[in-house]
Amino acid sequence: MGWILVASAAVILFLQNYPLYIRSVPTENELKFHYMVHTSLDVVDEKISAMGKALVDQRELYLGLLYPTEDYKVYGYVTNSKVKFVMVVDSSNTALRDNEIRSMFRKLHNSYTDVMCNPFYNPGDRIQSRAFDGMVTSMMIQVC
């Protein structure tokens, strides 16, 4: 159960509701982002459980807009192994469409899988892969 948060802002990747990876672009508001992410974790859990245990494999990975605040929009994505990705973007960034968010999550998921494939990575560790960092950086640059 991991979290990844990407924002104009922050990238946080959580596992079992503790962070695996955190990255934010303007670093001063990081604490605020942490707070928002933690609240949104509840929303994600709710969405997951709402889909139910009925047909797990049909569950959408992309959770969509979790909830909008006045300043930020929070998007969620969860993998089948309950690794949660959370992306926080600036509301002023209206150019971002749903498809773009989806593709960004997909890229994140692919990179995350690559990190998983590394036998030296133990699930639950903080992610220290340079390739992953590079990918996230490029994504955030693109967003901002």
Place this chain on the structure above:
Amino acid sequence: MEAAAGGGCGSGPPLLLSEGEQQCYSELFARCAGAAGGGPGSGPPEAARAAPGAATAASGPVADLFRASQLPAETLHQITELCGAKRVGYFGPTQFYIALKLIAAAQSGLPMRIESIKCELPLPRFMMSKTDAEIRFGNMAELHGTKVQIPYLITEKNTFKRMDDEDKQETQSPTMSPLASPPSSPPHYQRVPLSHGYSKLRSSTEQVHPAPYEARQPLVQPEGPSLGGPGAKPLRHQASLIRSFSVERELQDNNSSYPDEPWRITEEQREYYVNQFRSLQPDPSSFISGSVAKNFFTKSKLSIPELSYIWELSDADCDGALSLPEFCAAFHLIVARKNGYPLPEGLPPTLQPEYLQAAFPKPKWECALFDSYSEPVPANQQLRDLNRMEKLSIKDVADFPVPTQDVTGDDKQALKSATDEALPKDMSEDSASKSGLLPPPPALPPRPCPLQSEQGSEAELHPQLNRAPSQAAESSPTKKDIPYSQPPSKPIRRKFRPENQATENQEPTTAVGGPASVATVKPHPTVQKQSSKQKKAIQTAIRKNKEANAVLARLNSELQQQLKEVHQERIALENQLEQLRPVTVL
């Protein structure tokens, strides 16, 4: 050494080597043997081949050396036959020296017969490639700088008479020798290059070797029968030697400092890596799983983050396992890191898997020696063609090592011991499978069912990302086999299953594929190139499937947990029911 060479020659005439030749040959032999033995564990083939009391030159370095002599493949074939290596199956010192003599004879234009080597011959000339030279012949220039000259002088004297005509013709073609004036005036030539040569010798430029040759010419002149001869002959030698040694010179400079090429894998290193790979995974065409590699690399005592980064760099297709080129790249990075080189930002071009596969195609130096020397590439192409032609089932996976075995086996039967044959088979398998091939022999009995079903389920995941895994596992393996054109090595390599299954696959198929037609082997190599593009596409699919794999495994564990929870809930509910029941009953 001479006596041994003479005595061990067998059917050939006793071999008399001049001092210079002796030195040169023993040096070459030591290099060839040393290069092979340089890696820790050259493996059983080396041991099996050890002649009593003498080392043997490995076929790889020897093949490279022979090719460097720039003789046509046919000639090299003949030489190997004549020298007796084919007969005895290895290159002992005797065979090696005879071969070198024959090379020298061939280069001098003599016909390929045993009798040719009875006469005094010049030293064989070898144009080395970059990596070969720097390993084997780096110091030859110095070695031969002075010592060889006098005996050479003696040997040359006799050859001059014979070779006059030939030489005169050759001297008309001017050369490659940058420093010799046109050969029309041999005496002039001799004077000019002499001073040139010495001065250049001191300034240690590329003309190191030729300089001593030139020095000899004034000596030869009074003795030589004609001026044309001595002048011409050394000129010809010199020309080629200048070329070869200038190359070596550059190489030596490069090699010593390695300023921009710390990431280039040398031949010795490559052999060592390959041997290590084989110790972890007997089949060089298959993969080393992540956990095995992790255990192995942690022995290097590098920190985990560094190892993790090295893995990231070297596992180019991010599949969680290391193929042979990936393994070599990773090993090389570890070695570099241990020697203090900082890890690069990205995988250097010389360590890319494609580059490594191209630069060191494994079948070449194993089977090429006794195969046609110009044929390793066509062999690969044939493999590729075959793959292309028939996109077939996974069962072909098993078959595919076998045809390649046949190819190499045919060529080598007379040559090597059984252990040696195992090696070349592996090599050709390696190259073929690395290119992602799957040559399906036409008629093959179906593979053992359990293996098939496992592979079937594995195969399911690969092409069908969205399919429910439960369905996939149960669907008939044969049905899936046919549309599944994936190269065999990938499904064999399993992330979550040990590679002993892969070897299991190989073994029954080896037995089964025995009767596979050799004809199918021919088309193999051409397929290889074409499927490289397929390989790329397939690799992206593999990545996605890997992701699905990881996800599904976790899903599995989570489902187990959910199941437990549900059980508990049920138990709780039943308890409640029990408690409530007495009320309702009443």
